[in-house]
Amino acid sequence: MASSTIFDALLNKIETRTARAGIIGLGYVGLPLAIAIARSGFAVTGFDIDPKKIVSLEASRSYIDAVTGRDLSIEIEAGRFSATTEFAALSACDVIVICVPTPLTKHRDPDLSFVEATSHSIAKHLRTGQLVVLESTTYPGTTDDIVKVILEKTGLVSGVDFFVGFSPEREDPGNQHYHTATIPKVVAGDGVDALELMKCFYGAAVKTVVPVSSNATAEAVKLTENIFRSVNIALVNELKTVYAAMGIDVWEVIDAAKTKPFGYMPFYPGPGLGGHCIPIDPFYLTWKSREYELPTRFIELAGEINSAMPRYVVGKLAEALDIRAGKALSRSRVLVIGLAYKKNVADIRESPSLRLIEIIEERGGKADYHDPHVAEIPSTREYQALKGRRSIALTAEQLAGYDVVLIATDHDQIDYALLAKSALLIVDTRNVFARLNLAADHILKA
Structure with missing residues (x-):
């Protein structure tokens, strides 16, 4: 179990919106999430390795349809959003969310190099009293077996000194009916304290939070959603070819x-x-x-x-x-x-x-x-x-x-x-x- 002092202090920061959130990866997932969290009252620092994105964001120029220039200017002027390439600023963040790509290799094997590199970057600045969340889609076990393991190499212990969770992104570019704050958010954590922090943090920015029993379960939820679509689209694609042959x-x-x-x-x-x-x-x-x-x-x-x-x-x-x-x-x-x-x-x-x-x-x-x-x-x-x-x-x-x-x-x-x-x-x-x-x-x- 975590030290009650460490857990209670972080929970209080989240509940009172005095926690600073760091969002790593300001793309189609990370940027809308950063703005949604800032809009809910948290101070947010966005991190990205692309300096062109940072320049664009600082000028309130959005490169993603889901976030407007006005959205950016409102949060920047209110002092709730800033962006940087300097990962040393992670040490000032109480909640760190990883939103980096998880592509496939040429042989269709998972490429977790971005997740691993980001986890090592966080580890350099990890301190007690932080919540680290993975949102990148991946196979069940990644959060606990890769992210958590890399972070614990610092000597700090998950569930005791810091906390780890997973919440799958559910962004749908171009969807006019749902956006980050209105799409139900599945959350999980490494232990009961981590889950409580996850529910509190995401519950502040998202209308509906759906807690599940483990990080691996939450990882499986996202895969199941997309496999369902893939299989059904494949079915109608196959039917298309068969029916076309029949006229x-x-x-x-x-x-x-x-x-x-x-x-x-x-x-x-x-x-x-x-x-x-x-x-x-x-x-x-x-x-x-x-x-x-x-x-x-x-x-x-x-x-x-x-x-x-x-x-x-x-x-x-x-x-x-x-x-x-x-x-x-x-x-x-x-x-x-x-x-x-x-x-x-x-x-x-x-x-x-x-x-x-x-x-x-x-x-x-x-x-x-x-x-x-x-x-x-x-x-x-x-x-x-x-x-x-x-x-x-x-x-x-x-x-x-x-x-x-x-x-x-x-x-x-x-x-x-x-x-x-x-x-x-x-x-x-x-x-x-x-x-x-x-x-x-x-x-x-x-």
Whole structure:
């Protein structure tokens, strides 16, 4: 058990909002969390290794849709938010939250290098009376077996001198109905004292807190949420290919099926999976399950199906060009609509659009893109050859120069009527033209 003095002092700081919170990683998860915590009355220091982000934040310029420049200026002017690259300032923080990436390696194994490096940075400045929280998605056991172990190498003991917890992030970029403070927050801790601190801290900033019995359980919650989506999306993607061969429209099937008021939940097919969660997180459990000599057949099959979708779509694109235009893909110009992985956001992490462009060009075609949210392709780990390409303007004159338009992401801001009128051929992976009553003979689904 913790010293009652250490625990009570930290609990009192959290209850009275005199605790300072440190958020490490000011990206799609960390920055909205930092602002939500600051808005609830805590002083917050944000940490990031990218000095450009710090300069932008200090000038109240947000690079994430979920946080506005006004949100930043309010919290900065109130003295509740600041940002730095200097990790020595962690020693002044009473609660430290880790929001760093957890990608996969080329072999689809977990890459915990960011979590480990961050834990070592915290360890250099760890003191008694701190709560350290991991939010990064990972396999069950990471918080206790990696973060806690690294921190305890300082000689301080979890549950006695400091406290460790896990709370999975649940951000959904572009969601207009839920934001950080209104999404229920699952929390767990290493021991009863840590859990009590977690409930108190997150309960101050989030409307609903959902405590669970252990850090490993909380880690499993996040994986389960994303595996559920991955498997169901893979199912409708597979149904799409089967029904297409039968001449059946899968979107019509889904629209009819969802009228059943029980026992069915609609999921929709697409050109592949993107984002920071669904394409990656299931493989964390697949990797961990090997330790127990247990197969994860559903998860791996879903991954195979979803990963195959970009190549399937390009195959349908080539078929459409051959049949409708009498032209090979290798001699065609393709305009991809939407670079972001989902509609109405600028997030291109793991976006299938990048893979679509790559496959089109592997097959000899020339691909450009239009995305109102992504002006230029930034540096990415897997698609360095695409870096620097810019979104083209969407005009009738531009469209006349393309043999086919491929709808990869159905942003609301796209002029679909212009596309329907001016494009020679359209391949729609999102069923957007049917939804907008713009269906026509030159618009095909894939």
